[in-house]
Amino acid sequence: MKTDFTFFCRTWIGIAYASGLVIGFSMTPPILDSSKDEIVIPVHETLTITCRGQRTLAWAWPDQTLVGQELTDRQAQLPTTRVPGQRVALVSECPGQPGRPYCKRLALTGAQANDTGYYRCYYKDVKAIIVGTTAVNVYVFIRDPKQPFFRRDAKNEDIRNGLETILIRHSTTHVIVPCLVTVPDLNVTLYAYPSSLDNSQMKWDNKRGWSIPRQLIDSAPMIIGVLCLATLEGEDFQSANYLIHTTGSQVYDVKLFPEDPVELIVGEAITLNCTAVVEFDTGVKIQWSYPGKLTNNWVDIKTQREALLHVTEAVSILTIHSVNVTDTGPYICNVTSIDTTLTQQTQVIVYEKPFISLSYRNGAVVEATAGQKSFKLQVNVSAFPTPETQWYKDGKLVKMKRMRTHHNHALEIKDVCQEDSGTYTVVLKNSAAALEKRLNITLVVNVPPQIHEKEIADLSSPYPSGSSQTLTCTTFGLPAPNVTWQWRAWGPCVLNSTQNRLVRRERKGRSDRISDCQDWQDISSENAANEIEPIETSAQVVDGRQKIVSQLKISNASVSVMYKCSAENKAWQR
Known part of the structure; x- marks a missing residue:
């Protein structure tokens, strides 16, 4: 940053200005090349979806066994190699658009029935994936007349044999049959056995299956399956x-204290x-794993069970009476x-004796700038128990x-000023x-340079031609500023387009922004317009x-010229 002070050598000495620019940023969700809520393609065909957005993009697909492969621009033009039997989703770069410079194209050749589902494009560098904000979804049907029904997961024996179990919890209000x-x-119908169900109260969703109100199942004489x-x-x-x-086999939550x-x-x-x-009537087994499980005999484990209003609490208490390193x-x-396993863990650290370790975080000498809203003197501390902290x-x-x-243990200094310089001691x-x-x-504490002048020439009193004049620039800052002089011919100001907009925006309440002109020249003995x-x-x-x-010092003022002095140091540089 740099402080400027402009002199108008036709008759006057001008005033320095400072300006700032706040740039706003808003994020819009990525978009797909298709505006439809769903896409339908025939089985064994190639699925291609293009996504564009404001940030780096990534893709996710429904079949988790499908391997993703990122292609460079060159690789996208070459035949791809893959392991025999391995299915690959190819993701390649593509041209962006104004306002959405990033583009990722997903290509899946030989699409299968199991590829049916939601495909999601999202911002890769944003942690929260929210459809409509940082992501966009589209549901794709891989139309296979030979396999109109499919199952997402076929890992265990029951599923491979054509059997799946739908567990109904006590809190369940609707049962989803995932056809x-x-x-x-x-046109899908639901068949229940041995008793039938009232179809009029059920709802069909081609992306989820049948939704059955819980009371229908409870009121039926007997429902074994559907x-x-x-x-x-x-x-x-x-x-x-x-x-x-x-x-009642569900484990809702597990907490470990502390x-x-x-x-x-x-x-x-x-x-x-x-x-x-x-849940009620749920049998659980609570097991502990810890470093001294096989060797430490000073351990007690107590269990208890308590039925609450809507749930049951199962508790296990582990006590070690005398810990060692x-x-x-x-x-x-x-x-x-x-059918459920939940795990919680915590870390236990045993020290041989109390200790304090203290070291520099940013070195023995640190720098701040006068005017900072906040500055922290930080140190590296490792200690147990937590020590008392004092700063001097x-x-x-x-x-x-x-x-x-x-x-x-950090010391925060608010509204930093020059007087905050000194030696600080943390104890x-x-x-x-x-x-x-x-x-x-x-x-x-570094102080940005400031230019101070007590006398400014009267704007209506030009310097006499041929006169000798002395222009003085007085500045203060820490460290001591470096002063430079420049000049420009008398005439209209030349600005680039960005600065021109800024000048127009900031002229409200100001007479001019001459210091922002682009045609200032450094002064030298050969280049100063007037004799100096x-x-x-x-x-x-x-x-x-x-x-x-x-x-x-101008020894012979013969040409109307504007002069400017500038001051800068490490706290304020151009």
């Missing part, structure tokens, strides 16, 4: 058989509580029911309202263990402060 289809307009039926091109098809089972890592000294006791919230490590609680400035305890100590104490560490940090003497710059005490005074 997934590849033909979007397929399946979906359809006829297509004169051929009958049926889905897998779905067995209906009401269960939740944060536990730190102790050798010989202290530790107690960990693992609490599982489960070898007990350091992860402590894991595993809660297992018939030049040997005196810090008590200023502008300064406060954070939990991480960490553990009085019970007679431990103390201290560290000195020197803070240097060598520029004299020196350090002088002005108004009780050490300042830099620079003088431009």
Whole structure:
């Protein structure tokens, strides 16, 4: 950053200006080349979808066994190689559009029935994936008349045999029968056995399956299972058989207390509580894993079970009466029911004795700039137990309202000023263990240059032609600023388009922005328009402060010219 001071050598000396620009940014969701909610392509054909957006893009697809391969521009033009039997989704770069410079194209050759589902394009570098904000979805049907029904997962034996189980929880209001289809307009009916269900209250969704109100199943005399039926091109098809089972086997939540890592000294006791919230009539097994499980005999494990209003709590309490350094490590609680396993873990750290370790974060000398809203003196601290923290400035305890100590032992200085320069000392104490560490940090506050002039020439009183004039530029800053002089011919200001817009925006309440002109030239003895003497710059005490005074002496003022002085230092540079 740089401070400018403009002189109008026709008759006047001008005034310096400062400006700032705030750039706003808004994010719009990516878009697809198809505006439809769903896409239908024949089986074995190639699926191609193009996505464009404002940031780096990525793709996700429904079949998790499908391998993704990113192609460079050159690779996209060459034949692809793949492992025999391996299916690959190819993702390549493509041309962007105004406002959406990023583009990713997904290509899937030989599409199969199992590729039916939601395809998602999202911003890769944004953690939150939200459809309509950072992502866009489209549902794709891979139309296969020979396989109108398909199953997403066929890993276990029951599914491969055409059987799946739908577990109904006590809180379930609607039961979803996931008869997934590849033909979007397929006429699907639901068959229940041995009792029938009232179809009028059920709803069909070709992307999810049948939705059955829970009360229909509860009111039926007996429902063992359901399946979906359809006829297509004169051929009958049926889905897998779905067995209906009401269960209390769900584990809703597992919490391990304390939740944060536990730190102790050798010989202290530790107690960990693992609490599982489960459905009624749910049997669970709670098991602990920890470093001293096979060797530490000073361990107690107690279990208890309590029925609450709507759920049951199963609790296991682990107590180690006297810890050792070898007990350091992860402590894991595993809660297992018939079909659910949830795990929580925490970290236990056992120290041999109290300690304090203190070191520099950013070195022994740090720099700030006057005018900063906030600046932190930070140090690296590793200690147990947490020590008392005190900060001193030049040997005196810090008590200023502008300064406060954070939990991480950092000292925050608000509204930084020149007077905050000095030597700061951080002292960490553990009085019970007679431990103390201290560290000195020197803070240097840099002050941006400011140009001060008490006398400004009257704008209506030109300098007489041929006269001798002295232009003075007085500036203060830390470190001492460097002063430079420039000139431009008298006439209209030349600005680039961006600065022109800024000048028009900021002229409200100002007479001009001459210092922003683009045709300023550096002054030299051969290039100054008027005859000048060598520029004299020196350090002088002005108004009780050490300042830099620079003088431009014009020995013969014969041409109307504007002169400008600029001051800069490490706190304010162009």
